[in-house]
Amino acid sequence: xxxxxxxxAALSVFALTLPAHAESFTPIKDPKIIAACGECHMTYFPQMxxxxxxxxxxxxxxxxxxxxxxxxxxxxxxxLNYYLNDAADVQSTRAAKKWMTGVDLKNPPxxxxxxxRFVQKHxxxxxxxxxxxxxxxxxxxxxxxxKDAQRGIFEDD
Amino acid sequence: MKSFKVFLTTVAxxxxxxATVSAPAFAGPREDIIAGxxxxxxGPADLANGKHMYxxxxxxxxxxxxxxxxxxxxxxxxGGQTRTGKAIEPMAVSKTPARFTDQAKVDKxxxxxxxxxxxxxxxxxxxxDFISYLASQ
Numbered sequence: 001x002x003x004x005x006x007x008x009a010a011l012s013v014f015a016l017t018l019p020a021h022a023e024s025f026t027p028i029k030d031p032k033i034i035a036a037c038g039e040c041h042m043t044y045f046p047q048m049x050x051x052x053x054x055x056x057x058x059x060x061x062x063x064x065x066x067x068x069x070x071x072x073x074x075x076x077x078x079x080l081n082y083y084l085n086d087a088a089d090v091q092s093t094r095a096a097k098k099w100m101t102g103v104d105l106k107n108p109p110x111x112x113x114x115x116x117r118f119v120q121k122h123x124x125x126x127x128x129x130x131x132x133x134x135x136x137x138x139x140x141x142x143x144x145x146x147k148d149a150q151r152g153i154f155e156d157d
Numbered sequence: 158m159k160s161f162k163v164f165l166t167t168v169a170x171x172x173x174x175x176a177t178v179s180a181p182a183f184a185g186p187r188e189d190i191i192a193g194x195x196x197x198x199x200g201p202a203d204l205a206n207g208k209h210m211y212x213x214x215x216x217x218x219x220x221x222x223x224x225x226x227x228x229x230x231x232x233x234x235x236g237g238q239t240r241t242g243k244a245i246e247p248m249a250v251s252k253t254p255a256r257f258t259d260q261a262k263v264d265k266x267x268x269x270x271x272x273x274x275x276x277x278x279x280x281x282x283x284x285x286d287f288i289s290y291l292a293s294q
Contacts, residue, residue: 039243040239040241040243041239041241041242041243042241042243062272063219065240066219066220066221066222066240067219067221067222067240067269067273068218068219068222068269068270068272068273069269070268070269070272135242136242137238137239137240137241137242138240138241138242140240140241140242141241141242143242144242
């Protein structure tokens with residue numbers, strides 16, 4: 001009996017010291033999305049935000065995070081639908097569930113970098129200096145640190 | 158009969174001349190795009206104005222993008238970077254030969270960037286000046 005409890009304790013310590021297993025995302029291969037979004041930034045994953053967030057972010061591309069990202073009306077609809085269809089609150093993947101944790105749908109995040117999951121994963125003090133690294137343009141520049149971000153892999157943290 | 162021959166020669170000459178005049182020396186997609194803007198009322202290219210556009214701090218568009226070189230290279234021969242960290246190929250045609258050869262891309266980026274940097278759409282003349290300047294670089 002003692003042995004079992006010792007083993008359990010050892011196992012739980014082991015589990016705590018395991019590196020956090022980051023979720024992965026399906027890479028975006030849609031050429032329309034790559035053309036519409038990917039010429040300026042990484043094509044972010046729909047599972048990172050709920051529908052309410054994407055609706056707000058993608059409803060006025062003429063004022064897109066301070067830039068004019070005007071699309072033709074047809075392309076704008078296409079992009080919006082693409083993100084709504086796979087949003088965090090409609091997808092059932094592990095990544096979608098993780099990114100929904102802590103989200104207040106009445107006050108949805110208006111950027112990926114303010115989503116609870118993002119904030120939680122970048123909360124340690126060491127990140128303060130990491131954001132100021134010369135190669136990190138902004139918090140939207142995932143690939144500055146996560147080299148395989150565009151492939152949906154964030155395990156290099 | 159003689160007058161018919163003269164007529165034929167005249168027609169042939171006229172055809173040759175008009176073909177020569179309407180086709181620029183190095184016709185290609187970029188020249189076609191410039192010709193399209195000229196058909197919208199633009200005159201001959203003013204390279205100095207094209208350079209002025211590239212170098213000027215307008216600050217009349219969006220606050221985060223006051224000038225072309227906020228994102229594009231400090232000179233047309235240098236690459237740039239979007240505010241999200243994505244690399245932008247140099248604008249100089251000598252460095253990036255595919256520049257200004259796709260009408261849809263040209264229209265998309267003039268629409269966005271003239272509005273974002275200058276705060277209005279660019280005129281056909283400005284587009285001719287800008288493309289021609291960067292084609293000369």
